[in-house]
Amino acid sequence: MSAYDLAVVGGGPAGVAGALTAAQAGLRVALLDAAPRLGGQYFRRLPETFHATREAALHHGLDRFLRQSRALRSLADVLLEHRVWAVERHGGLGDFVVHAVAGDREERPVTVRASALLIATGAHDRPLPFPGWDLPGVLTAGGAQALLKGNLVVAGRRVVVAGTGPFPLPVAAGLARAGARVVEVLEANGPLGLARHPALAASKLGEAAGYALALARHRVPYRARQAVVAAHGDGELTHVTVGRLDRDWRVVATRTVECDTLAVGYGFVPQVELAVQAGCAMGHDLDGSPVVSVDAAQRTSVAGVYAAGEPTGVGGAELAEVEGRIAGHAAAADLRSAVHLAAEPPGTAVHRPAEPPGTPAHWAAGPAGLAVPEPLLRRRARLRAFAQALHRAYPVRPGWRDWLTPATLVCRCEEVPYEAVREAMDLGATDARSVKLLARPGMGWCQGRMCGYAVACLAGELPQAPRRPIAQPITLGSLERMTDDPS
Amino acid sequence: MADVIVIGAGAVGAACAYYAARAGLDVTVVDRGPVAGGTTGAGEGNVLVSDKEPGPELDLALLSNRLWRELAEVADFEYEPKGGLVVAETPEVLARLEELAGKQGVEHTRVTDLRDYEPHLAPGLAGGVHYPQDAQVQPMLAAARLLKAARERYGSLRLRTGVTVTGVLTSSGRVTGVRTTEGDILGGAVVNAAGTWGGEIARMAGVELPILPRRGFILVTEPLREPLVRHKVYTAAYVTNVASDSAGLETSAVVEGTPAGTVLIGASRERVGFDRTVSLPVLRRLAAQAVALFPALRDVRAIRAYCGFRPYCPDHLPVIGEDPRLPGLHHACGHEGAGIGLAPATGHLLAQVLSGERPDLDLTPFDPGRFS
Ligand SMILES: Cc1cc2nc3c(=O)[nH]c(=O)nc-3n(C[C@H](O)[C@H](O)[C@H](O)COP(=O)(O)OP(=O)(O)OC[C@H]3O[C@@H](n4cnc5c(N)ncnc54)[C@H](O)[C@@H]3O)c2cc1C
Numbered sequence A: 001m002s003a004y005d006l007a008v009v010g011g012g013p014a015g016v017a018g019a020l021t022a023a024q025a026g027l028r029v030a031l032l033d034a035a036p037r038l039g040g041q042y043f044r045r046l047p048e049t050f051h052a053t054r055e056a057a058l059h060h061g062l063d064r065f066l067r068q069s070r071a072l073r074s075l076a077d078v079l080l081e082h083r084v085w086a087v088e089r090h091g092g093l094g095d096f097v098v099h100a101v102a103g104d105r106e107e108r109p110v111t112v113r114a115s116a117l118l119i120a121t122g123a124h125d126r127p128l129p130f131p132g133w134d135l136p137g138v139l140t141a142g143g144a145q146a147l148l149k150g151n152l153v154v155a156g157r158r159v160v161v162a163g164t165g166p167f168p169l170p171v172a173a174g175l176a177r178a179g180a181r182v183v184e185v186l187e188a189n190g191p192l193g194l195a196r197h198p199a200l201a202a203s204k205l206g207e208a209a210g211y212a213l214a215l216a217r218h219r220v221p222y223r224a225r226q227a228v229v230a231a232h233g234d235g236e237l238t239h240v241t242v243g244r245l246d247r248d249w250r251v252v253a254t255r256t257v258e259c260d261t262l263a264v265g266y267g268f269v270p271q272v273e274l275a276v277q278a279g280c281a282m283g284h285d286l287d288g289s290p291v292v293s294v295d296a297a298q299r300t301s302v303a304g305v306y307a308a309g310e311p312t313g314v315g316g317a318e319l320a321e322v323e324g325r326i327a328g329h330a331a332a333a334d335l336r337s338a339v340h341l342a343a344e345p346p347g348t349a350v351h352r353p354a355e356p357p358g359t360p361a362h363w364a365a366g367p368a369g370l371a372v373p374e375p376l377l378r379r380r381a382r383l384r385a386f387a388q389a390l391h392r393a394y395p396v397r398p399g400w401r402d403w404l405t406p407a408t409l410v411c412r413c414e415e416v417p418y419e420a421v422r423e424a425m426d427l428g429a430t431d432a433r434s435v436k437l438l439a440r441p442g443m444g445w446c447q448g449r450m451c452g453y454a455v456a457c458l459a460g461e462l463p464q465a466p467r468r469p470i471a472q473p474i475t476l477g478s479l480e481r482m483t484d485d486p487s
Numbered sequence B: 001m002a003d004v005i006v007i008g009a010g011a012v013g014a015a016c017a018y019y020a021a022r023a024g025l026d027v028t029v030v031d032r033g034p035v036a037g038g039t040t041g042a043g044e045g046n047v048l049v050s051d052k053e054p055g056p057e058l059d060l061a062l063l064s065n066r067l068w069r070e071l072a073e074v075a076d077f078e079y080e081p082k083g084g085l086v087v088a089e090t091p092e093v094l095a096r097l098e099e100l101a102g103k104q105g106v107e108h109t110r111v112t113d114l115r116d117y118e119p120h121l122a123p124g125l126a127g128g129v130h131y132p133q134d135a136q137v138q139p140m141l142a143a144a145r146l147l148k149a150a151r152e153r154y155g156s157l158r159l160r161t162g163v164t165v166t167g168v169l170t171s172s173g174r175v176t177g178v179r180t181t182e183g184d185i186l187g188g189a190v191v192n193a194a195g196t197w198g199g200e201i202a203r204m205a206g207v208e209l210p211i212l213p214r215r216g217f218i219l220v221t222e223p224l225r226e227p228l229v230r231h232k233v234y235t236a237a238y239v240t241n242v243a244s245d246s247a248g249l250e251t252s253a254v255v256e257g258t259p260a261g262t263v264l265i266g267a268s269r270e271r272v273g274f275d276r277t278v279s280l281p282v283l284r285r286l287a288a289q290a291v292a293l294f295p296a297l298r299d300v301r302a303i304r305a306y307c308g309f310r311p312y313c314p315d316h317l318p319v320i321g322e323d324p325r326l327p328g329l330h331h332a333c334g335h336e337g338a339g340i341g342l343a344p345a346t347g348h349l350l351a352q353v354l355s356g357e358r359p360d361l362d363l364t365p366f367d368p369g370r371f372s
């Protein structure tokens, strides 16, 4: 007998929407998130000042999200500062164990048992290496958003924002708003990729136009086909080399720009290791990212495991929320159908993920019989089309490799320079894993979250779904005290 | 046409190729994956004499230990002659450890104050035995750099990655090459260094080799600023586990630091086929045993875990030498949990066989025909 019907990992738009939908349908729900606040990548990091500003209109979603969070807290158990390091499937269907560690100094192991599992773990930044990217003052777009929390830190800084796609725009607008001097915003791809697509959702266009307006108001130049190809400074950032790029991102001309802060964003990597642990079948998104394969109701290939938001493909906060709601509906419907739970007696056997199947028997062939409201499915289709259009318009082009010098660090945790990666390949490494075994990129603290994409590209393969049996660091003391009994 | 085709670019295949090239033979190495992508990339790099029962495996280990020291002059693969420390919980176990050390006839010191050797060891242990010859290498680098050294020094070595052997070619009862996904490769002799998959290669050639996987998990900690563990440290239970015939789960703490600052914690042994599913109970037991040995590890974080499949034979001895059932087919596989340590001796002896010399050690105990 499980303590909960549904355990949700992740408290961003997807996880909160999924948990709330399921709880409103009568399920007993627990939501776990590593952070001290709900909100995920997008909402948690919005500075308080956003509320009172005109930009707040752009984030009308925030009010909705806060309402959802409040409702969720009254209907479900919300376990914050719980870092999930492993999920296990006991026996057969409907018996999952989520292993987390709670607290910071006084870390303690926590175990949550549930009949179903929703993986809504979001994504993390996808930086590209370039000379000097390890200098203090160089941040990822996500890191810059975190900085925004304290206006004091930001005000007066000279900032360059570089990358591709729309996500660096709100960062630039936020920085300008908070009093930073945003010197320029650089888009490595062409200027019009986004606007040309017919699937462009009106609301999204409005949003993008809004940021563009905000940037114009602060007189921030927006330059296409340009990127920061090197950062310089003695101990901290003082200036950057900006390259004018050809279509493949090879540098055709350079100039120097003075700045003390650089925010770079080249997309996101979905966090899928918990799905890999559970044995879910994986695929690749248009941008090359490994993603969890799901059916029309967000079911993964493992019965009882659902995925929503960025783990199924990067697509923004609105799509994440819609997917979360669909997953919540589906989980409630699936758990209610007696067949599902009676199918297998409570298991005692060791857990064993399913073989990646062709088409799993429990996947819905079409939208019929999903128990998911039709309008939600239509919104998802529209938002997904938009996400795919973004991937097509703002790809990462191979020319970035030419920005590297032999000494450019590829892996910052283990301080692995580009030349070591090349030496590994010369020694007979043919993929990211063997490069890692020979040269150590990805073996350090972040376990390849930062460098994994770049190393895979350099090794000439698509990034593979990460196998991380320990998804979050855990002290040996907690590991020793971990139990299978729900606390 | 090559003199020798080596199947497998793990530690054992690399050593075979290195010594064969050094002996003047023309060598082609094929691997279906990258270099060191098999079990060599999924284990640890201990080069041990301390855990071997007296007999043919210890003789092989002692020869290999000396050869590793020589090879460390040839190529850089983080060779560390750090020494091993076997600890005993009780005086009775300590007495048995000392008895074993005496029978081994290997250089060793009896240790009563363990803290002199390992300041962070738990109090209350009875004592231990220190083996100065035990060493550590980075196995993946060792395999890769040995192949490179052979290529550079002897010039007669080709490495072909991403090439899968699908059959063994024979003509009038003799091996003449291999069939691969990239076409046939002809050679005077074929060396089966396919590790845990050595049985599959043998079957392609129509002979049986009873090599099976024995799964092992390793826990890896965050890098530590100050080294906490100086030697390879393990408990006496390890020796009995290594030699055990049980199919069930066995764990015994084996703890060591690496040049990167991380601490590696092994080692479990289970026979569960090629099942990669992570077993949390195994990880928990490894953590508990490591903390029992080094209480300071309690607050150190594990950041990674991985598993590999040791290639084992029923008698726990490797298979080394020409197959009496099929001339030209040579085996160098089945080294179980000691394939890194035993790789150079295996390569050296096999190169002697390939060159028609008398091997330095009697290969009878490792004879491929011994199972039939
Ligand atoms: C700089 C930047 C700008 C952006 N701008 C926009 C924009 O303008 N418009 C837009 O629509 N989108 C924007 N996004 C994207 C938006 O943030 C994401 O699409 C959205 O947050 C995805 O929601 P999610 O629920 O899938 O994941 P997330 O919001 O990332 O939530 C995942 C949650 O899971 C938790 N978690 C992950 N792993 C674990 C674990 N092992 N244990 C416990 N908890 C875990 C995390 O702590 C996190 O709270 C931006 C993102 C960034 C970084």
Ligand SMILES: Cc1cc2nc3c(=O)[nH]c(=O)nc-3n(C[C@H](O)[C@H](O)[C@H](O)COP(=O)(O)OP(=O)(O)OC[C@H]3O[C@@H](n4cnc5c(N)ncnc54)[C@H](O)[C@@H]3O)c2cc1C
Residues within 6 Å of the ligand: B007, B008, B009, B010, B011, B012, B013, B014, B030, B031, B032, B033, B034, B035, B036, B037, B038, B039, B040, B041, B042, B043, B044, B045, B046, B047, B048, B163, B164, B165, B166, B193, B194, B195, B196, B197, B215, B216, B217, B218, B266, B267, B307, B308, B309, B310, B311, B332, B333, B334, B335, B336, B337, B338, B339, B340, B341, B342
């Ligand atoms: C957890 C663990 C810890 C260990 N610790 C130690 C230790 O501390 N010290 C020690 O000495 N040993 C240790 N071992 C054992 C050691 O790792 C192995 O004995 C050793 O790696 C075997 O090396 P190998 O070259 O024979 O096999 P492998 O490294 O597996 O190489 C065999 C190669 O053959 C290739 N191959 C297979 N089939 C084909 C085919 N059909 N065509 C082409 N290529 C093929 C594979 O791709 C592979 O690369 C440990 C093992 C494990 C699992």
